[in-house]
Amino acid sequence: MKRIIVSVTNDLVTDQRVHKSCTTLFNNGFDILLIGRKLKNSKQLTRSYKTKRIKLYFNKGFLFYAEYNLRVFFILFFLKKDILLANDLDTLLPNYIVSKLLKKKLIYDSHELFTEVPELINRPFQQSFWLFIEKNIFPKLKNIYTVNEEIAKIYSQKYHVKVNVVKNIAPIITNVEINNELYEEIKGKSKMIILQGSGINIDRGAEEAVEMMQYLNGFVLYIIGSGDVIESLKSMAQKLNVTNKVFFKDKMPYENLMEYTKIADLGLSLDKNTNLNYTYSLPNKIFDYVQATTPILASNTKIVSKFIIENKIGYITNTHNPKKLAKIIENIFSDKQQYNIWCKNLKKVAKEFNWENESKKLIKIFKNAN
Structure with missing residues (x-):
């Protein structure tokens, strides 16, 4: 059974795209470990697959990203894995380094045009930092998917790589009745x-x-x-x-x-x-x-x-x-x-x-x- 380690920067409870992906892969025979954060107000988590939640000293700004990436690097490096799944640009760097050092497969799920979010477009230093990471890693990736055809086209034209599409579509809600x-x-x-x-x-x-x-x-x-x-x-x-x-x-x-x-x-x-x-x-x-x-x-x-x-x-x-x-x-x-x-x-x-x-x-x- 191949083991996939999935990493995100957010609380695991409400990230539906990641939860859907992990559940689907688990149900299709993969061993899943999902790594995310544990916040002060994080709710209890019950999942069919394994999870690991990290408590960080810093929860915003540069120090948060620095601490998160360092912590995740060591977790990824020492745990058993066959495939690494990085969700969005803020998890890509430690996944990429570990995949190269240990010769493991890396898959990248880009949820959005990360460097074009409004929180970055008016902050040129922060935007240039993430663009630097993207430009130096994205063209070297072999397994990429994103949320729609237009974003896939933009990335493909920019970095000359194939980008697949897996839309963030809701599951059939047969189990939700009118309250x-x-x-x-x-x-x-x-x-x-x-x-x-x-x-x-x-x-x-x-x-x-x-x-x-x-x-x-x-x-x-x-x-x-x-x-x-x-x-x-x-x-x-x-x-x-x-x-x-x-x-x-x-x-x-x-x-x-x-x-x-x-x-x-x-x-x-x-x-x-x-x-x-x-x-x-x-x-x-x-x-x-x-x-x-x-x-x-x-x-x-x-x-x-x-x-x-x-x-x-x-x-x-x-x-x-x-x-x-x-x-x-x-x-x-x-x-x-x-x-x-x-x-x-x-x-x-x-x-x-x-x-x-x-x-x-x-x-x-x-x-x-x-």
């Missing part, structure tokens, strides 16, 4: 809008989503997840006096999250075209909405808008103006015929775009790794 108690508590006489994600950060339209609630009656907005702007969003909700319509929930296990998504009437994806990473992203929340058959209101980013328009499962907006967004939402729910068509189409799309289908590509990559 009647939750339904009664939330819905009542209101329509429910949801914005979810582990990266609710700047330029993702969350501020405008909170602001638009001033202009909506008979609606509630649930923001579920974590990110850099959560605290400022809470302050904004208080200042705008919409705390009776805007509710915040911390990141939670996937099954619990989908209980909310499944009863939502509209899912938001409002990323702005301020950076290449958002322009070419296809967030996993889109596929969560699909599996929950929740129609989508999305901004006009290249990949998301194409997916929604081609499958006719929601509305694309060219504005982030809060008042105009509120009017769009009112119009969506006044056109019941169109809304029902989206719901019907979502059921069809969910049968095609699910992890059970997409995971076949992942298995092929690992069985053919060189």
Whole structure:
């Protein structure tokens, strides 16, 4: 049985892409060890595969990355392994060094255009540091996959290597039933809008989503997840006096999250075209909405808008103006015929775009790794 050591920089509980990958590989005969971090608020973890969580002295900035990479290097070096799986650029360096020193296979999963995230594009020193690592390692990799065709094309053209695609698609949620108690508590006489994600950060339209609630009656907005702007969003909700319509929930296990998504009437994806990473992203929340058959209101980013328009499962907006967004939402729910068509189409799309289908590509990559 081949052993794969998987490394990530985050808490393991809510990283669904990594969990799906590890579960799929484990179920297909691989011995899995997933390495991540343990934070002060980390929840208990129960997985079918092995996990190892590292407590770090530093949890942000350069010292965090330095400590994490050093610790992971020694763990990877001394543990038994056949294949190393690095998730994103911030785990690649120790995996690459160990793979070269010990002549082990390395597979790289690039979740995004890492060096183009908004947290880096206005910080040239930090961005140049990660670009240096990327430019010096990426062209030497033999086994790479990423989240969509456009990002794969960008990397392939830039570094002249083959990049496979494994989309971050949600699994079929047959095990998630409507929570009647939750339904009664939330819905009542209101329509429910949801914005979810582990990266609710700047330029993702969350501020405008909170602001638009001033202009909506008979609606509630649930923001579920974590990110850099959560605290400022809470302050904004208080200042705008919409705390009776805007509710915040911390990141939670996937099954619990989908209980909310499944009863939502509209899912938001409002990323702005301020950076290449958002322009070419296809967030996993889109596929969560699909599996929950929740129609989508999305901004006009290249990949998301194409997916929604081609499958006719929601509305694309060219504005982030809060008042105009509120009017769009009112119009969506006044056109019941169109809304029902989206719901019907979502059921069809969910049968095609699910992890059970997409995971076949992942298995092929690992069985053919060189």
